[in-house]
Amino acid sequence: MSTWTPLESNPEVLTKYIHKLGVSPAWAVTDVIGLDDELLACLPNPVKAIIFLFPISDAYEKHRAEEHERIKTGAEPQKHPEDLFYMRQFTHNACGTVALIHSVANNKDIEIVGGVLKTFLEKGAKMSPEERGEALEKDKEFTEDHQTLAQEGQTNAADFETVIHHFITFVNKENTLYELDGRKSYPISHGKTSDETFVRDAAKVCKEFMARDPDEVRFTVLAMTAAQD
Template sequence: MSIWTPLESNPEVLTKYIHKLGVSPSWSVIDVIGLDDELLAMLPMPVKALVLLFPISQKYEEFCAEEKKRIMAGAEPEKHPEDLFYMRQFTHNACGTVALIHSVANNKDIDIADGVLKSFLDNGLALSPEERGHALEKDKAFTEDHQKLALEGQTDAAAYEKVIHHFIALVNKEDTLYELDGRKSYPVSHGKTSAETFVRDAAKVCKEFMARDPDELRFTVLALAATEA
């Protein structure tokens, strides 16, 4: 397994990153300062994804084990849209990049110029989630772009031998709210949503993560949203 320098949850750095990857300047990564309705209403619309950064604790791992049992015990395998772009994460510390890929790839109205990201997505269309994860691991251009931006944060990310925080993306795909986490073997459906309710619905999922670990304060929520003029 290859190892990348971890990205920090710095909106300016992450915005510069997605623009370098070819995402239109019409979109930016911004902080979500609160999950109450009145604070969510202040976000520039439309919001295309929420990205949650959270600590991987023992409580979270126990929840994931129970979640997997529940999903696997279903009478029928869960069905997802054929064009839901989901990938596994096999590159250590690449969760920030994977979350951003999930956020952008599952919103077809986000323009992506020719470059590293567009090539990766085009080449990955016919691949399995596992194959996409291995493709990222072998992608030298993606690795170089990630490493350059990871070193522009406000903290010395390279100094941390073990990163316990993890990024995931929450997106609206065909009016279903999906949790996309490269550490898991599958996308997780959180039920129905809509363009009008997505931000509130996704915020509710973020609150559920926090409620499962009430003594933990190290949660950060970001949004992929329209760039403010």
């Protein structure tokens, strides 16, 4: 298993990254400054994905294990659209890139004008989630792009030998709210949503993550939105 330099939760850097990968300049990564309805309403529209950064804590790992067991045993059966693009994360510190891939791949109206991401999605269309994770790890061009942008944050990411934070993505796929976490074996359905309620519905799940770690404050919420002029 290879190790990448972690991405910083810096909207400017992440926006530059998606553009380098080939995403149209019409889209950007934006800070979500609060999860109250009034603050969520300030986000540029449309919002295509909510990206959540949180600490990998004992509470998260316990919840992840219990959730996995419920799905595996059929106690919490889930069916997903055939074209839901989901991939596992097998590369250390690649969670930021995986979250961005999940955000773009599951929104067909986000134009990809060429580049490494378009090629990766085309090759990965018929792959399993595990095969996609393995393909990312072996993709030299993707690795180079990630490493280049990871150096552009405000902190020296290379100083951190162990990263305890993790990026995941929430998207609206066929009016269902999906949590896409490359460390989980399955995409997680959080029930019905709509274009009108997606942001609030995703924010509600983010609040549930926070509630499981009431003494923790190191949470960051970002959004993939229309770029502002």
